[in-house]
Amino acid sequence: MSSEVRDRCCFLPPSSVKPGYPLFIGLPGLDGTGKLWQAPLRDLSPSFDGRCLAIPVDNLGSWDDLVEEAIALIETELAGQQRTVYLCGESFGACLAMKVAIAAPQLIDRLILINPASGFREQLWLNWGGQLLDFVPELFFRLGAVGFLPFLANLSRLAPDTRRYLLEIIKSVPPKTILWRLSLLRTFAIAPQELQQFQPPVLLIAGGGDRLLPSVTEVERLSRCFPNVQKLILPYSGHACLLETDINLYEIIQSQNFKV
Numbered sequence: 001m002s003s004e005v006r007d008r009c010c011f012l013p014p015s016s017v018k019p020g021y022p023l024f025i026g027l028p029g030l031d032g033t034g035k036l037w038q039a040p041l042r043d044l045s046p047s048f049d050g051r052c053l054a055i056p057v058d059n060l061g062s063w064d065d066l067v068e069e070a071i072a073l074i075e076t077e078l079a080g081q082q083r084t085v086y087l088c089g090e091s092f093g094a095c096l097a098m099k100v101a102i103a104a105p106q107l108i109d110r111l112i113l114i115n116p117a118s119g120f121r122e123q124l125w126l127n128w129g130g131q132l133l134d135f136v137p138e139l140f141f142r143l144g145a146v147g148f149l150p151f152l153a154n155l156s157r158l159a160p161d162t163r164r165y166l167l168e169i170i171k172s173v174p175p176k177t178i179l180w181r182l183s184l185l186r187t188f189a190i191a192p193q194e195l196q197q198f199q200p201p202v203l204l205i206a207g208g209g210d211r212l213l214p215s216v217t218e219v220e221r222l223s224r225c226f227p228n229v230q231k232l233i234l235p236y237s238g239h240a241c242l243l244e245t246d247i248n249l250y251e252i253i254q255s256q257n258f259k260v
Contacts, residue, residue, distance in 0.1 A: 003005045007056035009069040011077070014051060015042070022084035022109075022260060023077060024048035025095030027070070027100075028055065030117075030181050031173050034067070036166065042060035047259070048086065051077065053093070057177045063184060074100075074107050084260045090211045090215075090242060090250075091183060095188050102194050107148045109260060111198070112253075115239050119218040120185040142164045154238030162243050196213045197224035202229045203258050207237035215239070232256060 011025075012034045023046055032055035041046070041050035041141040053070060061069070073083065087108045089097025094116035099110050147173055149155065153162055204222055206215040216233055223231050230251065241247050255258060 006049075007058050009053055009055050009059065009073065011051040011073055014049070016045065016146075016201040017079075018045075018049040019141055021047065021049040021191050022086060023074075024050045024086045024088065025074060026050070026130045027087070027096050028053060028089035029093055029180065031169050032057070032059075032092075032177070032181070033169055033172065035169055036243060039162075040249045043248050044211065047250065057070065057174055060177070063099055063188070063253065066096055066240075067103050069244065070096065070100050071104045074104070078107070084109045084111065086110040088114065089116070090114040091117045091239065092185065095185065096119065098190055098195070099260070101200075103196055104176060104206070109200055111200060111202045111204065112205065113219075113222065114242065115210055115213065116197050116204075116215060116218055116222065117185055118188055118190070118222070119205035120182075120188065121213060136140040152156070152238070153240040153243060154211075154236065156208075157236065157238065157244040157246065158240075158243055159245055162245075164252075166240065166243060193227045195222070196227055198226060199228060201258065202226045203253075203256060204229060204231040205252070206231070206233050207239060207241045208233050208235040209237055210239045210241075212239040230258070232258060 020135045034052040034054035037052040087097050094113040095118050101111050204219040206219040223229050
C-alpha cells in the first residue's frame with residue numbers, strides 16, 4: 001500500500017440493514033465523502049441493501065490501492081453469502097467501479113456507470129486547469145467552488161437545500177485531496193479489451209446537459225466496449241444528476257428492466 005495512505009476507505013453506516021436484499025454499492029464522485037449518495041440510497045431502499053463507499057480526505061492512494069480497499073470491503077460485506085451485487089459509480093466513482101469490476105468480476109452481478117469521468121484526460125481545459133490549481137491559494141480555491149457549481153450541476157434542477165449541501169460538500173474537501181484525485185483521472189486508463197471481457201450486464205447513464213464532461217460521448221464510446229450493455233441519456237440532466245429533483249435511480253433501474 002502507498003505510504004501516503006493514512007486512512008482506509010470504508011462504507012458509511014447504513015440507515016438500515018437488509019440481509020436478504022440485493023447489495024447495492026455506490027462509489028462517490030471526486031469529493032469522495034459518499035454523503036451525496038444519501039438520497040439515491042434512500043430511493044433504492046425498497047428493494048436494495050444499500051452501502052456507499054467513503055474515501056477519507058487523507059487517503060492519497062493510487063488506483064490500485066483504492067481498488068484493493070473497495071474489493072476487500074465488498075468481500076467483507078458478503079462474508080461468504082450468495083448475494084446479488086450491484087456496483088454503481090458516478091463520475092470519479094465510475095472510473096473506480098470499472099477498475100473494481102475488471103479486477104473482481106466474480107463479485108459483481110450488475111454494473112452501473114453514471115457520467116463516467118474516464119474521458120477526463122481528453123479534456124485539455126480541465127487538464128490544464130487541474131495543474132494550475134497547484135498555484136492557487138486555498139482561500140481562493142474554496143471561493144472558486146461557488147463559480148464551479150454551475151458546471152458540476154444543472155442548478156435549475158436542484159432543490160435550494162440540495163444546492164447549499166452540494167456547495168458545503170465541495171468546500172469540505174481540501175485542495176490537496178482534489179488535486180490528487182484529478183491527477184488520478186489524468187492517468188486513468190483501461191484497455192477496451194479488458195472491458196470486453198466483463199460479461200455481467202452494464203447500464204451506462206449520461207446527462208445530456210453535462211457542462212463539466214462530454215458524458216454522452218464517453219457513454220457512447222464505452223457502449224462499444226462492453227459486450228452486454230444498455231445506455232440511457234437523461235436529456236436535461238447535468239453532471240451531478242443523482243441530486244436532481246426529478247431523477248430517481250430506483251425508477252431508472254426499474255424502467256430499464258435492469259433488476260436481476
